[in-house]
Amino acid sequence: MTAAPAIGADAQTEVPLKRRLRRAERTRQVKALALVLPLLVFLLFTFAGPIAGMLWRAVDDREVRQVLPQTIAALASWDGRDLPDEKAYAALAGDVLAARASGTIAIAAKRLNYALNGFRTILTSTARNLKAAPEPGTAKETLGKINPAWRERVTWTTIKDAGGPITSFYLLAALDLTRNVDGAIVAAPPDQAIYRGLFARTFIISLSVTALCLILGFPVAYLLATLPPGRSNLLMIFVLLPFWTSLLVRTCAWIVLLQSKGVVNDSLHWLGIIDEPLRLIYNRFGVCVAMTHVLLPFMILPLYSSMRAISPAYMRAAASLGAPPLTAFLRIYLPQTLPGVGAGSLLVFILALGYYITPALVGGAADQMISYFIALYTTETANWGLASALGAVLLLATILLALVYGRLVQGQQVTGGMKN
Amino acid sequence: MLNRKIALGFAAAFSASAALATVAEARDLTIVSWGGAYQDAQKKVYFEPFKKASGVAMNDESWDGGVGVLRAKVQGGAATWDVVQVESDELAVGCEEGLFEKLDYTKIGGEAAYIPPSVNPCGVGAILYDFVLGYDKDKLKEAPKGWADFFDTKKIPGKRALRQGPKTTLEIALMADGVAPKDVYKVLATDEGVDRAFKKLDTIKGDIVWWKAGAQPPQLLASGEVAMTSVYNGRIDTANKNEKKNFGMVWDGALFTLDSWVILKGSPNKDAAYKFLDFVGKAENQSKLSENIAYGTSNKDAAGKLQPAVLKDLPTAPDNIKNAVEINVGFWLENIDRLTERFNKWAAK
Numbered sequence: 204m205t206a207a208p209a210i211g212a213d214a215q216t217e218v219p220l221k222r223r224l225r226r227a228e229r230t231r232q233v234k235a236l237a238l239v240l241p242l243l244v245f246l247l248f249t250f251a252g253p254i255a256g257m258l259w260r261a262v263d264d265r266e267v268r269q270v271l272p273q274t275i276a277a278l279a280s281w282d283g284r285d286l287p288d289e290k291a292y293a294a295l296a297g298d299v300l301a302a303r304a305s306g307t308i309a310i311a312a313k314r315l316n317y318a319l320n321g322f323r324t325i326l327t328s329t330a331r332n333l334k335a336a337p338e339p340g341t342a343k344e345t346l347g348k349i350n351p352a353w354r355e356r357v358t359w360t361t362i363k364d365a366g367g368p369i370t371s372f373y374l375l376a377a378l379d380l381t382r383n384v385d386g387a388i389v390a391a392p393p394d395q396a397i398y399r400g401l402f403a404r405t406f407i408i409s410l411s412v413t414a415l416c417l418i419l420g421f422p423v424a425y426l427l428a429t430l431p432p433g434r435s436n437l438l439m440i441f442v443l444l445p446f447w448t449s450l451l452v453r454t455c456a457w458i459v460l461l462q463s464k465g466v467v468n469d470s471l472h473w474l475g476i477i478d479e480p481l482r483l484i485y486n487r488f489g490v491c492v493a494m495t496h497v498l499l500p501f502m503i504l505p506l507y508s509s510m511r512a513i514s515p516a517y518m519r520a521a522a523s524l525g526a527p528p529l530t531a532f533l534r535i536y537l538p539q540t541l542p543g544v545g546a547g548s549l550l551v552f553i554l555a556l557g558y559y560i561t562p563a564l565v566g567g568a569a570d571q572m573i574s575y576f577i578a579l580y581t582t583e584t585a586n587w588g589l590a591s592a593l594g595a596v597l598l599l600a601t602i603l604l605a606l607v608y609g610r611l612v613q614g615q616q617v618t619g620g621m622k623n
Numbered sequence: 624m625l626n627r628k629i630a631l632g633f634a635a636a637f638s639a640s641a642a643l644a645t646v647a648e649a650r651d652l653t654i655v656s657w658g659g660a661y662q663d664a665q666k667k668v669y670f671e672p673f674k675k676a677s678g679v680a681m682n683d684e685s686w687d688g689g690v691g692v693l694r695a696k697v698q699g700g701a702a703t704w705d706v707v708q709v710e711s712d713e714l715a716v717g718c719e720e721g722l723f724e725k726l727d728y729t730k731i732g733g734e735a736a737y738i739p740p741s742v743n744p745c746g747v748g749a750i751l752y753d754f755v756l757g758y759d760k761d762k763l764k765e766a767p768k769g770w771a772d773f774f775d776t777k778k779i780p781g782k783r784a785l786r787q788g789p790k791t792t793l794e795i796a797l798m799a800d801g802v803a804p805k806d807v808y809k810v811l812a813t814d815e816g817v818d819r820a821f822k823k824l825d826t827i828k829g830d831i832v833w834w835k836a837g838a839q840p841p842q843l844l845a846s847g848e849v850a851m852t853s854v855y856n857g858r859i860d861t862a863n864k865n866e867k868k869n870f871g872m873v874w875d876g877a878l879f880t881l882d883s884w885v886i887l888k889g890s891p892n893k894d895a896a897y898k899f900l901d902f903v904g905k906a907e908n909q910s911k912l913s914e915n916i917a918y919g920t921s922n923k924d925a926a927g928k929l930q931p932a933v934l935k936d937l938p939t940a941p942d943n944i945k946n947a948v949e950i951n952v953g954f955w956l957e958n959i960d961r962l963t964e965r966f967n968k969w970a971a972k
Binding site: 309312317323324394395397400569571581583585 | 688690692716719782787846847957960963964965967970972
């Protein structure tokens with residue numbers, strides 16, 4: 204219960220009023236938070252959680268530690284310069300015997316084989332041939348006899364390097380880097396260095412598709428925005444119809460159109476323009492055509508909505524002040540469409556980065572994008588560490604690009620009279 | 624107040640999902656196979672007759688393979704699959720990782736009932752099939768004799784299709800270069816052998832279309848996009864039977880492999896699963912499968928129950944398996960990562 208404040212008693216009620224305002228503000232904030240809480244929790248569980256888990260897999264490295272615990276412990280004090288001492292060999296022999304009994308040897312073999320090709324055989328043959336624990340003092344000799352690889356320093360540095368519990372191995376591999384026998388970071392051998400090129404290829408394809416979408420989409424959006432509503436709605440249906448058609452159907456339609464005995468080649472041949480069929484598919488051209496077609500609506504829709512908001516009076520005013528059409532377009536119309544251009548480009552680019560099915564069906568072996576490899580390592584070879592590392596690098600690169608892009612367009616935002 | 628309501632809502636949702644999970648415990652036997660024409664044939668000769676004969680409630684699903692999928696199923700707990708048909712590398716890796724139950728062969732007719740390559744502690748062979756050289760008899764004037772012709776664009780012009788990736792591609796390149804089928808993996812195990820395979824691939828690099836899914840090669844042949852392709856033998860047979868195509872196959876230098884049935888670790892329906900494996904392991908049931916789809920099977924006596932006309936198109940026919948080579952799982956487990964990287968490096972050049 205508060206009495207109505209007397210007139211002229213402003214000075215006395217000022218503080219309580221501030222406080223009341225603050226309180227009201229706080230209640231509003233709490234209510235707002237309560238309203239978005241379900242969505243926040245949902246996102247946390249279904250989006251942030253899995254992504255964090257995925258990123259964690261890129262550095263998680265506990266497989267070898269689980270299978271060869273004594274060896275990892277014995278190697279902790281080893282400086283890596285010469286071969287380790289007898290103690291480490293004895294520890295390894297014990298670990299291998301225990302791992303064979305529990306059937307876990309392959310788990311370590313698989314992880315070590317990523318770092319050193321052939322390690323799978325070294326470990327499995329050792330497990331097969333080591334019948335019992337070697338006599339004290341003879342472990343080094345026994346293991347060296349079973350497999351000469353145990354006399355190599357690199358075999359041991361590989362184990363030590365994979366000792367976990369976290370590792371930079373996968374992230375380095377995703378950037379074509381590796382650690383040499385002395386632990387220094389060096390470039391990966393040339394026939395294994397594919398990932399930088401792969402990221403470059405992914406970005407180049409995405410950029411080309413974005414540029415093509417912009418070039419093709421801009422005039423269409425302009426037409427849609429300037430026609431009278433009845434006709435523009437009819438044309439809008441032509442934009443939306445492919446938008447609602449399955450991606451797979453549209454991709455397969457391009458195969459029918461572009462293949463060497465497809466509609467396009469047959470028509471050109473019939474017209475006498477070509478003798479030999481053109482190669483339009485299973486190459487970069489086919490990927491760009493199909494992806495542009497699939498992503499075009501994502502460019503047209505934001506452009507259209509930004510163009511609809513531009514009053515035709517501006518262009519008329521520019522013309523009446525003596526601006527030639529091109530100048531009026533460049534200085535009056537284009538700057539006002541920039542938010543639409545920006546939104547559409549970013550949307551298309553980021554969607555294109557993750558494309559998988561379209562390049563897989565209409566691309567050649569040299570047109571596969573990063574998603575193809577993430578899928579390959581996730582399902583086929585089950586190298587989840589590398590798959591996660593590739594995903595992490597892609598995510599980071601995308602976030603950086605989005606930030607840079609945000610900086611670029613910030614200064615040119617046309618807000619149509621709304622304040623930011 | 625609002626928060627408590629939300630909390631209650633979540634609690635209700637969680638208990639509902641927990642209830643669903645307990646329902647899943649007592650679920651029907653679930654068999655998973657490769658889908659398509661193959662699973663239709665399996666439904667006809669395995670699944671439906673098995674349901675009738677045993678009275679076991681079962682349903683079937685399909686999948687696209689990948690040991691990562693099985694790992695996620697088993698390690699995620701509450702796997703919804705019991706018996707899965709897997710490829711040889713999935714069998715080997717999954718067995719090492721402990722994703723499958725160790726099979727008790729006494730419950731499925733004993734090891735002696737099956738051909739040796741199909742007996743594995745974690746799985747039992749289901750079908751044997753080949754990667755063969757496939758071509759369209761209507762389009763080629765002269766039939767190719769083997770992989771050497773596949774690489775000879777002068778003799779037989781046109782593009783070729785191969786499976787994207789190093790597996791099967793490198794073996795085919797070596798055989799085309801004159802390596803005998805039985806020596807392929809000996810040569811491929813050396814760096815010189817790998818170089819030799821890539822050098823051979825270089826000779827037709829511009830003429831290769833790379834396919835990724837088993838359904839693509841017959842389409843590539845049918846549309847005239849390629850003159851020859853590597854292809855699963857069953858796909859050629861299906862295209863000839865169902866779509867009245869006139870495709871041919873070359874069995875010489877074919878690469879064969881086996882698919883196996885496995886029981887996923889921790890399956891709540893193990894007894895029913897064994898009943899199913901016993902049923903599909905019997906020669907009389909397996910021979911019916913081969914009559915429907917051109918795959919060889921794992922029971923020693925199954926081939927003997929077939930008509931000669933059916934047998935001649937099967938991978939297990941003596942003439943067809945004579946010069947075929949089994950895809951070496953051990954080799955690929957060891958080298959798949961390195962050679963996949965190298966293959967992609969080569970492809971991007």
